[in-house]
Amino acid sequence: MASAKESGPGREDKDPADQNFDYMFKLLIIGNSSVGKTSFLFRYTDDSFSSAFVSTVGIDFKVKTIYRNDKRIKLQIWDTAGQERYRTITTAYYRGAMGFLLIYDITSQESFVAVQDWGTQIKTYSWDNHTLVLVGNKLDMEAERKVPTEDAQRLATELGFQFFEASAKESINVKQVFETIVDVICDKMNESINGDSSPLANHKAAGLKDTPRGIQGGCAC
Ligand code: GTP
Numbered sequence: 396m397a398s399a400k401e402s403g404p405g406r407e408d409k410d411p412a413d414q415n416f417d418y419m420f421k422l423l424i425i426g427n428s429s430v431g432k433t434s435f436l437f438r439y440t441d442d443s444f445s446s447a448f449v450s451t452v453g454i455d456f457k458v459k460t461i462y463r464n465d466k467r468i469k470l471q472i473w474d475t476a477g478q479e480r481y482r483t484i485t486t487a488y489y490r491g492a493m494g495f496l497l498i499y500d501i502t503s504q505e506s507f508v509a510v511q512d513w514g515t516q517i518k519t520y521s522w523d524n525h526t527l528v529l530v531g532n533k534l535d536m537e538a539e540r541k542v543p544t545e546d547a548q549r550l551a552t553e554l555g556f557q558f559f560e561a562s563a564k565e566s567i568n569v570k571q572v573f574e575t576i577v578d579v580i581c582d583k584m585n586e587s588i589n590g591d592s593s594p595l596a597n598h599k600a601a602g603l604k605d606t607p608r609g610i611q612g613g614c615a616c
């Protein structure tokens with residue numbers, strides 16, 4: 396498995412031991428094998444892409460710290476194996492995740508059909524008030540598209556998910572997906588802080604448990 400510690404530019408922002416942040420969010424990437432979950436993560440954290448397919452074994456994570464509205468937000472991003480044989484291991488990590496990136500491949504109808512099942516898995520194993528973004532990856536392979544944008548948009552609307560088409564290879568919409576999920580989590584935190592009795596109050600507590608500063612007032616993300 397790749398290490399969460401990476402060398403190269405921006406290293407200080409990827410150091411898992413870095414305690415200099417305002418909030419920490421745990422995110423999970425799920426979806427069928429070979430849809431591009433690991434590629435999506437590497438594009439986001441390292442701005443790199445490889446056309447070689449090295450199927451993920453079990454689970455791995457990377458850390459990236461970003462700035463949103465003057466807040467330093469540390470993202471702990473878990474990359475799960477899509478292969479069925481690892482399902483018991485990977486679902487154990489759903490609990491505690493504040494956000495999910497559910498990825499399918501626009502050139503694979505099978506990976507899109509599986510979105511419903513992944514949604515059920517999330518409902519079964521995760522917290523209730525999570526944020527979910529549906530991502531149709533491999534947008535650069537338009538000529539081989541099997542999943543019409545409208546079908547995916549319709550499903551996302553039905554299930555109440557945000558929806559993007561993206562390409563880890565061509566770096567299309569990768570950053571936008573992560574920024575959207577962070578913004579939605581921040582909005583929910585603000586609502587939770589203002590309302591306080593919602594289940595997200597627990598998410599907030601768990602998500603921020605090792606932050607250097609506690610929440611005082613709103614998230615202001
Ligand atoms: P598992 O670890 O088995 O669950 O697979 P995964 O979802 O992590 O897939 P991975 O990121 O390893 O990518 C699978 C293959 O698709 C690799 O050969 C990648 O190079 C390729 N791939 C990933 N993203 C893209 C993309 O946006 N466009 C194209 N053309 N190929 C991609």
Ligand code: MG
Binds near residue numbers: 434449451476
């Ligand atoms: Mg992988």
